[in-house]
Amino acid sequence: MPSPLRPRLAAVLALSLGVFLAVTALAVRPASAASTLNQLAQAQGRYFGSATDNPELSDTPYTEILGSSEFGAITPGNSMKWDATEPSQGQFSFAGGDAVVNFAKAHNQIVRGHTLLWHNQLPGWLTSGNWTAAQLTSILQNHIANVAGHYKGQVYSWDVVNEPFNDDGTYRSDLWYNTLGTGYIATALKAARAADPNAKLYINDYNIDGLGAKSDAMYNLVKSLKAQGVPIDGVGFQGHLAIQYSFPTDMAGNLQRFADLGVDVAITELDVRMVLPADATKVATQAEYYTNVVKACLTVPRCVGITIWDYTDKYSWIPGVFSGQGSALPWDENLNKKPDVYGAISTALGGSGGGGGGGTTSCRVAYSANDWGTGFTAAITITNGSSAISGWTLKYSYAGNQTLSQGWSGTWSQSGKDVTVTNASWNGTLPAGASTSVGANFTYTGTNTAPTAFTLNGTACT
Numbered sequence: 001m002p003s004p005l006r007p008r009l010a011a012v013l014a015l016s017l018g019v020f021l022a023v024t025a026l027a028v029r030p031a032s033a034a035s036t037l038n039q040l041a042q043a044q045g046r047y048f049g050s051a052t053d054n055p056e057l058s059d060t061p062y063t064e065i066l067g068s069s070e071f072g073a074i075t076p077g078n079s080m081k082w083d084a085t086e087p088s089q090g091q092f093s094f095a096g097g098d099a100v101v102n103f104a105k106a107h108n109q110i111v112r113g114h115t116l117l118w119h120n121q122l123p124g125w126l127t128s129g130n131w132t133a134a135q136l137t138s139i140l141q142n143h144i145a146n147v148a149g150h151y152k153g154q155v156y157s158w159d160v161v162n163e164p165f166n167d168d169g170t171y172r173s174d175l176w177y178n179t180l181g182t183g184y185i186a187t188a189l190k191a192a193r194a195a196d197p198n199a200k201l202y203i204n205d206y207n208i209d210g211l212g213a214k215s216d217a218m219y220n221l222v223k224s225l226k227a228q229g230v231p232i233d234g235v236g237f238q239g240h241l242a243i244q245y246s247f248p249t250d251m252a253g254n255l256q257r258f259a260d261l262g263v264d265v266a267i268t269e270l271d272v273r274m275v276l277p278a279d280a281t282k283v284a285t286q287a288e289y290y291t292n293v294v295k296a297c298l299t300v301p302r303c304v305g306i307t308i309w310d311y312t313d314k315y316s317w318i319p320g321v322f323s324g325q326g327s328a329l330p331w332d333e334n335l336n337k338k339p340d341v342y343g344a345i346s347t348a349l350g351g352s353g354g355g356g357g358g359g360t361t362s363c364r365v366a367y368s369a370n371d372w373g374t375g376f377t378a379a380i381t382i383t384n385g386s387s388a389i390s391g392w393t394l395k396y397s398y399a400g401n402q403t404l405s406q407g408w409s410g411t412w413s414q415s416g417k418d419v420t421v422t423n424a425s426w427n428g429t430l431p432a433g434a435s436t437s438v439g440a441n442f443t444y445t446g447t448n449t450a451p452t453a454f455t456l457n458g459t460a461c462t
């Protein structure tokens with residue numbers, strides 16, 4: 001007969017060993033200072049990735065970081081594009097893309113394939129041909145069958161279509177649209193599904209991170225593709241941001257409305273540039289932009305991950321394209337972590353900051369209701385976080401039984417349970433730490449439960 005004592009003894013031993021290990025771990029590793037960006041993202045059910053490019057793969061100090069646990073996903077910056085993969089018609093070249101895939105495999109990283117169809121980096125034979133619609137359709141289908149077919153089972157996702165829209169939300173007039181009309185998008189997606197049924201198929205674009213004409217156009221496209229049964233699994237929000245422009249409007253709300261269509265969303269090419277030289281004020285704003293992006297992604301359950309467009313200024317595309325701008329990434333040109341920027345990303349992912357610095361604070365909202373049984377006056381004071389804003393949108397939700405009758409000091413609207421307040425003309429500019437108050441009258445039935453979660457310009461407030 002087994003001794004009833006033994007399991008208990010084992011449990012006590014295990015417990016004390018566990019406590020001992022926990023105490024030791026605490027003593028050796030205070031808080032979560034040792035967690036890397038991808039480890040933190042993984043703890044939130046996401047990945048954190050970086051773009052890379054083939055010339056950089058021979059830079060050993062660079063690849064040591066790229067292959068470390070900081071990154072769980074890799075995107076080839078150039079080597080899967082059309083000019084690299086089909087430089088002559090029907091002649092495919094996969095050496096560059098294969099090198100990136102092999103690097104990722106060797107370091108347990110997933111690959112975001114980028115990109116099967118774009119208006120840039122097309123080979124001369126393709127752009128100079130005078131193709132009929134039928135010819136171009138078959139060229140497109142053949143390219144995708146070969147490239148996505150070659151990487152079948154090896155990529156997590158494909159940016160099947162890259163940058164289909166102009167900033168005003170009209171279709172970009174390029175080879176594809178001009179020859180094939182909007183149908184090229186469905187043609188490309190169907191060809192990709194046929195070539196690699198398990199890859200997540202994305203459409204990817206820039207300046208769709210917040211609400212606006214361009215993201216509306218993408219939203220309508222995805223909605224109509226879904227309605228037609230065209231295969232589409234995700235939308236990529238490039239996230240090429242610049243601190244001299246305001247942060248995208250309601251990024252979390254924007255990501256969520258796409259997710260509500262039944263697709264994944266991902267931040268695919270994040271970098272936050274500034275006009276050089278960098279200074280403490282610019283870096284603080286930049287850190288806040290990174291924080292806001294990470295928080296927006298974490299707010300949306302279907303936001304699967306974040307990729308930065310290379311991790312170091314040493315290999316950033318920004319200075320070459322945006323003259324006089326740069327310093328856009330969390331690692332500097334010497335491959336050192338920038339404490340403020342890296343720290344902001346780490347902190348937003350739930351870590352300890354892992355490099356000191358940071359120190360951004362988020363918005364605060366104080367809510368009170370003066371209730372008379374069938375109605376109430378809501379008084380809300382918004383206190384801005386550590387970066388000045390010009391223009392704001394506050395969002396929160398009620399239980400569902402409260403109805404807006406009239407608001408003031410801002411533009412109030414309600415859609416079902418959700419309330420949105422945008423600034424009035426005179427209170428849109430809020431310096432760091434500044435406050436403003438708004439109010440509204442509501443009617444209600446039943447119980448008047450106070451809202452607890454608020455976002456300001458897409459960022460959760462405390």
Ligand code: XIL
Nearest residue numbers: 053077078114162206238240269317
């Ligand atoms: C960039 C690469 O990083 C550069 O090396 C190249 O010279 C140009 O393209 N949006 C995209 C990416 O979808 O493919 C672009 O990458 C950056 C903008």
